Amino acid sequence: MIVDCPTCKKAVEWDTANPxxxxxxxxxxxxxxxxxxxxxxxxxxxxxxxxxxxxxEHGSPEH
Structure with missing residues (x-):
């Protein structure tokens, strides 16, 4: 699958080999x-x- 790099928008393959x-x-x-x-x-x-x-329970002194 090809995705865009969130920073530079370059197309990059979504692969477990890409750390x-x-x-x-x-x-x-x-x-x-x-x-x-x-x-x-x-x-x-x-x-x-x-x-x-x-x-x-503990928030307001009126309780």
Whole structure:
């Protein structure tokens, strides 16, 4: 199967012989790792009001 390298978009064969898969090279793999380390990838989230969170059994003194 052929996939695109997530970093450089080069076509690369998805094969167990490629130790860097899904990346095409160690360079692309390290670029991606650096982006994670620099917190460049983020999961979108909604702002939450702390009062709306379920505090469970031990969370709120009123219980």
């Amino acid at each position: 860097y898969r899904p990346f095409c090279s160690e360079r692309c793999k390290l670029i991606d790792l650096g982006a994670w380390a620099n917190e460049e990838y983020r999961v979108p989230a909604e702002n939450v009001n702390p009062d709306d969170l379920d505090q469970g």
